[in-house]
Amino acid sequence: MTVCKNIKKLIFKINKAKTNHNSIGFIPTMGALHKGHLSLIQKARKENDVVVVSIFVNPKQFNNPEDLKRYPRTIERDVDLIRDIADIIFIPDTEEIYPKGFGANIHISPLADVGEGKYRPGHFDGMATVVLKLFHITQPTRAYFGKKDYQQYLIVKQMVRDLHLPIKIVGGETMREESGLAMSSRNVRLSHSDKEKALIIYQTLQQGKEIIQQGEQNAQNVIKKMTDITEREEGITIEYIEIRNMSDFLETDEITEDVVILIAAQIGEVRLIDNIEVHLS
């Protein structure tokens, strides 16, 4: 296992792998690794010769400076966690990725303008920009993204398709605690009682799924019933509940095909997102 802090050293390693015709699996992360990340890394380990994990808290994808400041950073623990399954861990500092004068910005429309994009202006541009740069540096055969960040996964897929990058984007299922709470680096910022409150998110998603599978086709009715559930829980503010077609990620009025229900919620100072896929048949 090698830890690289600069791009030059990383590329030296990558080129060596390329010369040996090794496949490269890449998992970009912002650290504070949890079982969701680990399942992606394990998947990459099975499918590739060389596994590269990056840990970079990307300032450009934080629309809220407080969120950036409080984002958990646990580098030493992270490295220990994955030293036996990753071959290369890339931990650049901000100047290495964004040197003086950096001014590139990638926008993927319309995906980056809706849903989370509407509530977190600039977030997806910052994400896409750093991911594209990391792709150029690591030249992966496959790159792995968790479906907890569903829209991010779709945007990266579209970016790769639009710009014709020779990379396969692999989605990983959302990992959950036994309670149902989606694994997220931000969970470490939740108090015990916040965690209890947060359970309502996944419970509500499951309820929504059940309502649809029982035959409700009117999206607004589903959202109304879900909102009724969340409003019973104190100390949690729902930012949005959206129902979008899985095929095109458009919001739907009438549910006639497979959909994904997405929730964003605020508990104290922590913002959480989660989603559930609903297959009609």
Added chain:
Amino acid sequence: MTVCKNIKKLIFKINKAKTNHNSIGFIPTMGALHKGHLSLIQKARKENDVVVVSIFVNPKQFNNPEDLKRYPRTIERDVDLIRDIADIIFIPDTEEIYPKGFGANIHISPLADVGEGKYRPGHFDGMATVVLKLFHITQPTRAYFGKKDYQQYLIVKQMVRDLHLPIKIVGGETMREESGLAMSSRNVRLSHSDKEKALIIYQTLQQGKEIIQQGEQNAQNVIKKMTDITEREEGITIEYIEIRNMSDFLETDEITEDVVILIAAQIGEVRLIDNIEVHLS
């Protein structure tokens, strides 16, 4: 020489070159090839094993639909012109580059916001987006851009640096007709008398250079004197004359380092640009 119309066939050829460890020289063009393009292609021929030329009139970089419609298209002549110096000519149609649902956009700030970017909104985004896609497809060792489009050359250089693409960007000097007129695909749209009028552009640039080299340091004074010259010529409208530092492409009030003087002018329905570098010592 191979002509490829689709990406898949091109990539097959490119991968073959890569497997043989061949260097690839790439010249993206919009066709209507002239001596400026040819000098870039010849340069690439000398410096690389495989030379790839693309011909694609990129709709995304035209802010003016009339300009797009009237842009000269001379594909058969173009292919004949370069069949002996290029190995691969890539001539995709619009749907091949921008399939249904395409939504990626690359913005390079602050370079794309000033100069030509101010007068042609969206132009540089469209250019950068297609160039990045073509880079991903052709995977060049070196890519060649003419300095007649000075700002374009700088933007591509910044894009490659910002996003860490493993490509060397090579600039080619502006090729001129004997009269001094900068070679441009749009010149074929000029009547004989328009061409006469257009000579004032380069003459004025040369005058500006001389004024600076004679010691004038006040940029506004230089621009004023240049404007006086162009105003004597009828039938040509100067859109802008700008003096920018070569080091950072910022507009300057006081000329204390090497600069580039840039002109955009309209003659009838044809818009022309040109520039001259001024070295102080």
